[in-house]
Amino acid sequence: MLTVQSVERHKPRPAQRLEIPDAALPGFYLIVQTSGFKSWAVRYRVAGKPRKYTIGPYPLFDLVTARARAREALQLVALGQDPALVKRATAEAAKVAAEDRVERVVTLYVDRHLKPNGKAGYAETQEALLRNHVVPRWGQRRIGDVTKREVVALIDGLTDAGMTTGANRVFAVTRALFNFALRREIITTTPFLGLKPPLAETSRDRVLTDSEVRLVWRAADAVGFPFGPAAQLLLLTAQRRDEVVRMVRAEVEGDLWTLPAERTKNSLEHLVPLAPPALSILGAAPRIAGSAGYVFTRTGIAPMSDYTSTKARLDRAMLAIARADAVAAGRDPDAVELKPWRLHDLRRTASTGMARLGFPIQVTEAVLNHRSGSLGGLAGIYNRHAYLSEKRAALEAWAAHVEALVQQRAVQ
Numbered sequence: 001m002l003t004v005q006s007v008e009r010h011k012p013r014p015a016q017r018l019e020i021p022d023a024a025l026p027g028f029y030l031i032v033q034t035s036g037f038k039s040w041a042v043r044y045r046v047a048g049k050p051r052k053y054t055i056g057p058y059p060l061f062d063l064v065t066a067r068a069r070a071r072e073a074l075q076l077v078a079l080g081q082d083p084a085l086v087k088r089a090t091a092e093a094a095k096v097a098a099e100d101r102v103e104r105v106v107t108l109y110v111d112r113h114l115k116p117n118g119k120a121g122y123a124e125t126q127e128a129l130l131r132n133h134v135v136p137r138w139g140q141r142r143i144g145d146v147t148k149r150e151v152v153a154l155i156d157g158l159t160d161a162g163m164t165t166g167a168n169r170v171f172a173v174t175r176a177l178f179n180f181a182l183r184r185e186i187i188t189t190t191p192f193l194g195l196k197p198p199l200a201e202t203s204r205d206r207v208l209t210d211s212e213v214r215l216v217w218r219a220a221d222a223v224g225f226p227f228g229p230a231a232q233l234l235l236l237t238a239q240r241r242d243e244v245v246r247m248v249r250a251e252v253e254g255d256l257w258t259l260p261a262e263r264t265k266n267s268l269e270h271l272v273p274l275a276p277p278a279l280s281i282l283g284a285a286p287r288i289a290g291s292a293g294y295v296f297t298r299t300g301i302a303p304m305s306d307y308t309s310t311k312a313r314l315d316r317a318m319l320a321i322a323r324a325d326a327v328a329a330g331r332d333p334d335a336v337e338l339k340p341w342r343l344h345d346l347r348r349t350a351s352t353g354m355a356r357l358g359f360p361i362q363v364t365e366a367v368l369n370h371r372s373g374s375l376g377g378l379a380g381i382y383n384r385h386a387y388l389s390e391k392r393a394a395l396e397a398w399a400a401h402v403e404a405l406v407q408q409r410a411v412q
Contacts, residue, residue: 001022001023001024002020002022002023002024002028002030002063002067003063004062004063007030007038007058007063010030010032010038011032011036012032012033012034012035012036013032013034014034015034016034017031017032017033017034018030018031018032019031019032019041020032022067022070024067025067025070025071025074027042027043027044027070027074028040028041028042028066028067028070028071028074029041029042029043030058037057038057038058038059039054039055039056039057039058040054040055040056040057040058040061040066040069040070041053041054041055042055042070042073042074042083044073044074044077044083045077046077046082051082051084052084053073053083053084053087055069055070055073056069100142100143100144100186101139101140101141101142101143102134102135102138102139102140102141102142102143102146103135103139103140105143105177105180105181105186106127106130106131106134106135106139106177108180108184109130109176109177109180109181110123110126110127110130112180113180114126114127126173126176129169129170129173129174130173130174130177133154133158133170133174134154134170134174134177137154138150143178143181143186143187144186144187144188146178146191147191148191148192148193148194148195150191151174151191151192151195152195154170154174155167155170155171155198156198158170158198159198159199164199165199167197167198167199168197168198168199171195171197171198172197174192175190175192175195178190178191178192179192205348206339206341206342206345206348207345207348207349207352208341208345208346208349210405212338212339212341213235213349213402213405214405214406214408215318215321215322215338216231216235216314216318216346217232217235217402217405217406218317218318218321218406219314219315219317219318219321220232220314220317222317222320222321223310223313223314223317225285225286225296226285226295226296226297226298226304227296227304227310227311227313227314228314229281229284229285229296230244230245230296230304231314231343231346232281233247233278233281233282234343234346234347235346235349235350235402236275236277236278236281236350236395236398236399236402237257237272237274237278237350237395238346238347238350238351238354238367238368238395238398239259239270239272239347239369240265240344240347241307241343241344242263243259243263243264244296245296245303245304245305245307246263246294246303247294247295247296247303248292248293248294248295249287249293249295250293252274252282255273255274255275255279255392256271256272256273256274257271257272257273257274258270258271258272259271259272259369264369265369266369266370268369270369271388271391272367272391272395273388273391273392273395273396274395275392275395275396275398275399275400276396276399277399277402277403278395278399282295288300307343311343315338318338319336319338322336322338323336347368350367350398351364351367351368353398353401353402354367354394354395354397354398357394357397357398357401359390359393359394359397362387363387363390363391363394364394366387366390366391367391367394367395
């Protein structure tokens with residue numbers, strides 16, 4: 001019978017691998033390799049064929065533990081099962097469970113779906129929502145074990161913490177994650193069936209007034225480079241924030257700015273004629289050395305990105321200018337208040353302004369690079385370049401209107 005002392009005493013033989021049977025448990029062996037490495041194994045028969053089940057190395061498995069494992073294996077044999085196959089199936093199930101964990105599926109979703117299909121900044125934002133709100137809560141759980149009640153608890157927790165549209169964004173990206181897992185047959189159903197976003201959202205329709213446009217322009221002058229000129233170019237071109245802020249000089253040739261497909265929301269190349277005031281802004285922007293050639297940058301390595309703090313500076317500058325105008329007009333400066341607005345409202349303001357100047361909707365949609373409505377479907381494909389002269393006329397007219405507003409005296 002194997003004992004602790006006998007296990008220690010057995011030494012390797014240079015030319016022969018040893019298998020020492022345990023008289024206390026037939027089929028249980030101590031294996032001693034020629035190298036001196038020792039391990040435990042069980043030999044048995046299934047359907048008349050010899051089989052071997054490896055328990056593990058010694059001394060990681062001591063004699064008592066190894067003998068108990070061997071007894072369990074032989075009990076499986078007595079029940080008609082093959083312990084080696086049971087062990088393999090258990091290991092494969094553990095591997096599958098690890099691959100099905102929420103954190104692993106998030107990584108797969110980001111690498112296989114978000115990054116190949118998302119635009120610059122979008123994939124990073126969606127991934128951040130998942131990493132900040134979903135992974136800490138469910139990261140080590142099997143995605144198929146997450147229940148509808150747990151989804152509701154997650155979203156309710158966000159809204160209770162004061163998140164509004166942010167809770168909707170977490171809901172949307174998490175639902176997309178589970179739909180991705182469903183398409184890949186990682187799960188057989190999704191807990192989002194029958195669930196709706198926590199808060200109803202209405203389409204924003206904020207359009208700045210002429211006096212607000214004038215204030216934005218003057219405040220942008222006061223804030224200075226890089227955010228001030230970027231905000232002015234947003235107003236003049238009606239393009240999206242990241243499209244403007246990430247502009248590189250190589251995209252501009254003459255008075256034409258070519259937005260490459262990989263930088264647009266709809267993955268279509270977009271041609272933006274630049275009116276003289278827009279060209280003046282670009283011409284006045286300092287050239288900061290950097291291989292990328294970013295226009296609105298502080299370092300030359302990356303475009304500016306501190307939108308929140310610089311937008312707050314712009315708002316403060318607008319309020320200061322408006323109060324100074326009130327003092328000059330003999331009004332109470334403390335009575336001056338400004339309505340909240342977002343940078344995206346500049347795009348809507350420009351679009352609305354061009355429509356007010358008499359340009360038809362297909363032209364304003366062409367300026368905005370929209371491919372829905374009048375420019376959708378085949379019409380959008382065939383007319384992609386057909387509106388270049390119309391876009392130039394609309395943008396030049398709008399820029400002239402903005403210049404006229406800026407040159408006017410403050411409203412008394």
